[in-house]
Amino acid sequence: MPARHFHDGAQDGLEPLEALDPYAVRSFSDLLTAMKRTAFGGRRLGEAFEVLEEMIGDPECRVVLTLSGAMTIAKMGKLISTMIDTGMVHIVVSTGALIAHGMSEAVGKTHYKYRPSMNDVELYEKGYNRVYDTLEMELNLNHVEEVVAATLKRLDPNRSLSSELLTRELGRTLKETCPGPAILKSAFEKGVPVFIPAFTDSELGLDVSIWAMSQHGSLEGIRSATSDVECWRFLRQHIPSFNPFLDLNSYTEHLLAAKRLGIFTIGGGVPRNWAQQTPPYIEILNLRLGTTLTPPRFRYGVRICPEPDYWGGLSGCTYQEGVSWGKFVPVSEGGRYAEVLSDATVVWPLLMMGLLERFGHLKNQGNERRSTDNG
Numbered sequence: 001m002p003a004r005h006f007h008d009g010a011q012d013g014l015e016p017l018e019a020l021d022p023y024a025v026r027s028f029s030d031l032l033t034a035m036k037r038t039a040f041g042g043r044r045l046g047e048a049f050e051v052l053e054e055m056i057g058d059p060e061c062r063v064v065l066t067l068s069g070a071m072t073i074a075k076m077g078k079l080i081s082t083m084i085d086t087g088m089v090h091i092v093v094s095t096g097a098l099i100a101h102g103m104s105e106a107v108g109k110t111h112y113k114y115r116p117s118m119n120d121v122e123l124y125e126k127g128y129n130r131v132y133d134t135l136e137m138e139l140n141l142n143h144v145e146e147v148v149a150a151t152l153k154r155l156d157p158n159r160s161l162s163s164e165l166l167t168r169e170l171g172r173t174l175k176e177t178c179p180g181p182a183i184l185k186s187a188f189e190k191g192v193p194v195f196i197p198a199f200t201d202s203e204l205g206l207d208v209s210i211w212a213m214s215q216h217g218s219l220e221g222i223r224s225a226t227s228d229v230e231c232w233r234f235l236r237q238h239i240p241s242f243n244p245f246l247d248l249n250s251y252t253e254h255l256l257a258a259k260r261l262g263i264f265t266i267g268g269g270v271p272r273n274w275a276q277q278t279p280p281y282i283e284i285l286n287l288r289l290g291t292t293l294t295p296p297r298f299r300y301g302v303r304i305c306p307e308p309d310y311w312g313g314l315s316g317c318t319y320q321e322g323v324s325w326g327k328f329v330p331v332s333e334g335g336r337y338a339e340v341l342s343d344a345t346v347v348w349p350l351l352m353m354g355l356l357e358r359f360g361h362l363k364n365q366g367n368e369r370r371s372t373d374n375g
Helices: 028-035 040-057 077-085 096-106 120-126 138-154 163-177 183-190 203-214 228-235 244-256 269-276 278-289 319-323 344-358 361-373
Strands: 061-067 091-094 111-113 128-131 134-137 260-266 300-304 336-340
Touching (some): 028 040, 028 344, 040 300, 040 336, 061 077, 061 244, 061 269, 091 096, 091 244, 091 269, 096 111, 096 134, 120 128, 128 138, 138 203, 163 244, 244 278, 300 344, 319 336, 344 361
Parallel strands (some): 300 336
Antiparallel strands (some): 111 134
């Protein structure tokens, strides 16, 4: 057997790692940059910060934020509105539940800490909806419904609804009636469209459906019903005019208009896949209709999700796997991607603080606070 020739990694162009020196860290952005030169989950987080910094700093990149999981119940709502307010994201794709629970915050309601000694049957009786270790009051959601009803009341009843239209108008209502910060208010003020692809899978979807039923005044059909099914058949005749294809095609137009695209994904689920399906949509369109549109593939991507890829589920699907579907620019052609396998409530705040520092927003906010404090 021939003798091995031992290499020093430097001669093969390998990237050296560096010990994390706490005395050299002066800020969140310093910490995240240093973590990129470490290993394991820390390196992944540092790489995510680097890609986010490049994506957000690219003036020709339109950034899509996709959201799933109970992030607003987990008190991450201000991170979302801050990303919108500071221009870090230009399109939001979310679950309806996340937006609905964010609205309960927007109207001034509170989420509470769950105690393990609590009984779920008793929680139901008290109107406390449990989400893991947090409680959402049913009364909170009643206040959200009031905002939804006030919004629907002023819309043209002959106009087809879409999630983009409804979230924009909900944002207008919140701006007019609620003084505090809110995701949809920020989106309305900044002209950021918010899409909810699985709209009926949410409190908002239920509110819209029941509101449509309530607009048909007569209760005679209900009174004369002899069973629950008969009563339901009467009610279900009255459905809202909602067209999800308005969302699909509006979102596609936004992506086609962009010079470059980036995506920042929290979790997975429907928002993640719906936001990424436009390139295959355009490719199929070209194939079947003979058009020559350019599929708008993502050049940047950062994902925070605890699910690994080996379960075979979409939420664990890597960006490299997405290249095979034509959704992403290959790394060999300039694509830049990072994936952090972690709970978003742990690492997202760190990334946000680093980004706010790096782009000067914390400094500006500090100046504004000092100005206010000085009268």
